[in-house]
Amino acid sequence: EGYPGGEMKHGPIALIDERMPSMVIAPRDHTYEKMxxxxxxxxxxxxxxxxxxxxxxPQVEAQVDLTVKVPFTPSLLSPFVTVLPLQLFAYYVADFKGTDVDQPRNLAKSVTVE
Known part of the structure; x- marks a missing residue:
């Protein structure tokens, strides 16, 4: 589940242990020190x-277990560079777990016509 880095101490930190991996998005921007x-x-x-x-x-790389590297991008454009690796990561984790990515469970289509 995704959440802003500033919210970590407000609950998600309680879930952290050796069985719960965390993915951190740490570009060199105004959130870097917090990350x-x-x-x-x-x-x-x-x-x-x-x-x-x-x-x-090298500062972040030395502290983490695995890395996904992207080119440095101005912070305004950073989401465009980071979203693709995150989507691919989610896809391949779901595929590895045997989840049908084209037919998510409990998905209900709802269309309201006025």
Whole structure:
């Protein structure tokens, strides 16, 4: 489940342990220092961290278990660069788990005509 990095101490931190991996999006922007703090919090609870980070970021890379690297992009354009690896990650995790990505369970189509 996704949540903003600033919300971690308001509940999600309680879920962290060695069986609960976390994916952290850590581009070099105004959220960078907060993400470094979150990584330390996760690691202190023996959590595994997968980080989506800029290509040349040894500081984050040294602290996490796995990395997905993207080119440095101005913060306004960063979502366009980070969304594709995240979507592919979600797709392949679902495929690995045997989830039918084309027919999600409990999905109801609803159309309201006025």
């Amino acid at each position: 470094l703090g979150n990584i330390k919090e996760i690691k202190s609870r023996k959590g595994k961290v997968i980080a989506l980070l800029n290509q040349d970021d």
